[in-house]
Amino acid sequence: MRILVPDTQFEGEPLAEREALGDSVTFDLQYARTAEEIGDNVWAAADAVLLWHVMDITPEVAKKLTNCRIISRIGIGYDRIDTEACAAEGIQVSNVPAYDMSDVATTAVTLALNLLRGVVTYNDRVRADIVGGWSWDGPPILRRVRGQKFGVVGCGRIGTMAALRARAFGMEVGYFDPYLPVGHDITMEMQRFGSLEELLGWADVVTLHTPLNDETWNLIGMPQVAAMKPGLILINAARGGLIDIDALEVGLRSGQIGACGIDAFTQEPPDPNHPLLAAFNAREDWLDGRMIVIPHATWYSPETFNDIRREAAENIRGLFEDGVRRNVVNTGDFRDV
Numbered sequence: 001m002r003i004l005v006p007d008t009q010f011e012g013e014p015l016a017e018r019e020a021l022g023d024s025v026t027f028d029l030q031y032a033r034t035a036e037e038i039g040d041n042v043w044a045a046a047d048a049v050l051l052w053h054v055m056d057i058t059p060e061v062a063k064k065l066t067n068c069r070i071i072s073r074i075g076i077g078y079d080r081i082d083t084e085a086c087a088a089e090g091i092q093v094s095n096v097p098a099y100d101m102s103d104v105a106t107t108a109v110t111l112a113l114n115l116l117r118g119v120v121t122y123n124d125r126v127r128a129d130i131v132g133g134w135s136w137d138g139p140p141i142l143r144r145v146r147g148q149k150f151g152v153v154g155c156g157r158i159g160t161m162a163a164l165r166a167r168a169f170g171m172e173v174g175y176f177d178p179y180l181p182v183g184h185d186i187t188m189e190m191q192r193f194g195s196l197e198e199l200l201g202w203a204d205v206v207t208l209h210t211p212l213n214d215e216t217w218n219l220i221g222m223p224q225v226a227a228m229k230p231g232l233i234l235i236n237a238a239r240g241g242l243i244d245i246d247a248l249e250v251g252l253r254s255g256q257i258g259a260c261g262i263d264a265f266t267q268e269p270p271d272p273n274h275p276l277l278a279a280f281n282a283r284e285d286w287l288d289g290r291m292i293v294i295p296h297a298t299w300y301s302p303e304t305f306n307d308i309r310r311e312a313a314e315n316i317r318g319l320f321e322d323g324v325r326r327n328v329v330n331t332g333d334f335r336d337v
Contacts, residue, residue, distance in 0.1 A: 001320060004028045004046035006038055007054035009074075016306045017050065020313035035061045043068075048316045050074055050309075051081065053296070054268075059085035069335050070094060072315040074308050075299070076101075077239055078329055079212040087332030094315040094327040098157070099308045105161030107298035108207045108237035111261030112150070113169070114292060115233050116205070118142045121289035140289045141231065141258045143204070146170030151203030153196065153219070154210035154238070155180060155188070162207055162237075163190060174199060197227040205233045212239035220244060225251040231258035237298040240265035249276035252290060259290040263298045 001024070005014070008029045017027065028046065032038050033054050043064035049071040051057065057071060062085040065071075071086060073095040083093050114120050118139025125133035150166035152159045152175040163173045167190075174191035176199040177184075185192035193199040196219070200206060206228075210216050220234065221244040228234075234257055236243055245265070251257035270277055279287050299308075318324040320337050 001047045001316075002026045002028060002045055003048045003050055003316065004030065004038075004042065005050045005052075006030045006032055006035070007052045009052045009054070010305075010309075014309075016309035017313040020310045021317050035064075040064050048072065048320070050312055050316070053077070053080065055080065057081040057086065059088075062086045062089045062091060065089065065091060069337055070316055070319050072096075072312040073329075074312040077211060079239060079241070083330035087330045087334075090333060090335035092319065092325060092328055092334045093330045094312075094325075095329055096308050096311045096315070097327055099311055100304055101158045101299075102161060103301050103304050104158050104209075104237055104298045105165060107263070107294075108158075108162045108209070108235050108261075109165045109169075111235050111237070111263075111292055111294075112166070112205045112207065112233055113145065115141060115259045115261060115290075116143050116145050116148065118289065120292060124289075138289070141233065147172065148204045149174065149202055151175065151193075151199045151206040153177070153199065153206060153208045155184070155190075156209065158237075159207075159209035160188070162209060163188070166205075171205070174202060196224060200224055200228045200232065203229060203232060205235065207235040208238045208242050210238055210242065212241045217241050218244040218247075220247065222247045222250065225256055228256055230256055232256070233258050234260045236261070237263045240268065240270075245270075245274060245276060249274075252276070252287060259292075261292040261294075263294050264296050268296055 003025055005027060008031050014027045028042060030038050044066045046065060046068050049068055051071055051073050053075055059082055068091050070092045071081060076095055076097055078093060078095050081093055086093050121139040125138055148171045150171040150173050152163045155175040155177040163175060167173045174193055176193045176196050219242045225247050272281060280291050315326045318326040
């Protein structure tokens with residue numbers, strides 16, 4: 001079996017993958033960012049693809065995968081894969097929906113706590129001037145954590161974990177998720193909102209935990225910013241396309257958004273010339289202490305890194321060795337093994 005990893009995110013041997021698939025498999029490790037960097041013969045030779053989060057699988061790429069049975073996404077989100085085009089070519093698409101997601105939930109709440117308690121601002125000011133910066137005053141949105149209203153958009157596995165962590169810190173928790181059954185809020189003993197705008201008008205902190213699709217693209221745009229409680233803290237630990245970055249800038253400049261913690265952008269790395277990111281990099285006074293950016297890393301820990309690699313490889317093993325189609329996210333008449 002020949003497995004292509006087109007956008008490899010590690011150096012060295014594929015140890016976690018071999019743990020799942022054995023020594024007889026050949027791995028073709030590429031370090032590309034676009035499909036055009038990889039030859040058509042390489043795509044055509046692949047029996048399976050292990051995909052990270054950098055490469056787009058377009059209809060044109062799917063047509064090149066003439067021998068491929070499965071694309072296994074190393075992670076949850078699969079918005080970079082045209083799943084219908086893959087199905088049309090007989091290619092199964094799978095993901096890893098249930099790795100240890102506690103890192104994502106913990107980091108989302110940590111971003112909120114850092115902003116609420118001014119940790120990054122204190123650190124930066126003391127580091128810049130350990131004497132002059134030795135003052136309790138300064139963080140622009142410092143607040144008591146207990147009693148803050150914590151809103152979750154998308155109360156699935158990760159959203160629920162974030163909600164429980166926030167409640168443990170004494171925050172009041174509410175959520176918006178139209179796809180959960182009636183009575184879910186009673187089970188969770190949390191307040192449920194009928195619309196995103198209602199939640200945004202109630203919450204002091206909002207964290208996003210939804211997939212990216214046609215329904216959620218630019219979920220936070222100008223109308224949603226206008227609906228927010230003034231000074232709301234916005235956290236995105238999901239997909240970059242959930243937030244319109246222009247609306248985010250407008251909200252931050254006006255103060256309607258008090259602060260934000262952002263893990264993902266539509267383009268990664270993001271464009272440093274965008275006015276918001278240029279202001280962030282320049283540490284402009286109006287934004288200082290109000291924005292934290294991390295490099296699509298809420299999911300990462302060494303343990304998780306190995307887990308998702310192994311579990312994505314196990315999707316391939318299940319198909320080729322056992323004839324079991326695991327964690328399939330598209331439907332179609334798939335190629336036989």
